Amino acid sequence: MARYRKVDVVDRAIGVLDDRGLDDLSMRNVAAEMGVRPSALYHHFASKQALLDAVADRILELGRRATEVVTWDAELRLVGTELRDAMLGRRDGAILIAGVHALGGGAREPQRRMEDALRRAGADEHLARVGARTLLHFVFGHVAEEQIRARSADGSRAVGADAAPPGAEVPDDFAVGLGLVLGGLVTAVQRNRGARAAAQ
Structure with missing residues (x-):
């Protein structure tokens, strides 16, 4: 196993995910793809959940x-769109990433970036946390629905049929929904800043 780096194992696991789906993404199947015993993978990962993370x-x-983003709301839009594209770009990507995030072991970067952007806008800690989670839940739910529809249309692959390639125009329903969530966050941040200023 010394000839394999940790990232090699992860990349091979992504290949298993794309080829077979999340249900077949196991330590045993990844090890078989790499030509090693399953126990060899535990050198890098203590458990299957650690590998999924x-x-x-x-x-x-x-x-x-x-991309260099200047405004905080543009950063939120970018993170939401990146997250959608990343999940749609992989078979069962929404189930995997939303599940890992819910369990708290991985997929934390989008929420961290969203919270940072909201703090830069002047949101307090509570609004930054709730606002980021609300935006995440919109993206997770939307992509899960897209992948379910794609799986229904073609059981051999669960990647969204209408997924936009990186840098391409995002389908209207996602863009409109994202805009609605962001519009609500802009209003909430403005009120939050005003309340904090009045309390000083």
């Missing part, structure tokens, strides 16, 4: 765009 983080890392 790393796979989710790697998918998100590969989905990052080299």
Whole structure:
């Protein structure tokens, strides 16, 4: 196993995910793809959940765009769109990433970036946390529905049929929904700043 780096195991696991789906993403199947015993993978990962956490983080890392964003609301839009594209770009991506995030072990970067953007806008800690989670839940739910529809249309692959490639125009219903959530957050941040200023 010394000839394999941790990232090699993760990348091979992503291949298993794309080829077979989340239900077949096991330590045994990844080990078989690499030509090693399952026990060899425990050198890098203490459990299957640790591997799933790393796979989710790697998918998100590969989905990052080299874009400099100036305004906080543009940052939120970028993170939401990146997250959608990353999940739709992989078979069962929404189930994997939303599940890993819910369990608290991985896929934390989008929420951290959203919270940071809201803090820069002047939101307090509570609004930053709740606002980021609300935006995340919109993206998770929307993409899960897209992948369920795609799976129904083609059982062999669960990648969204209408997924936009990185940098392409986002389908209208997602863009409109994202705009509605962001509009609500802009209003909430303005009120939050005003209340804090009045209390001083």
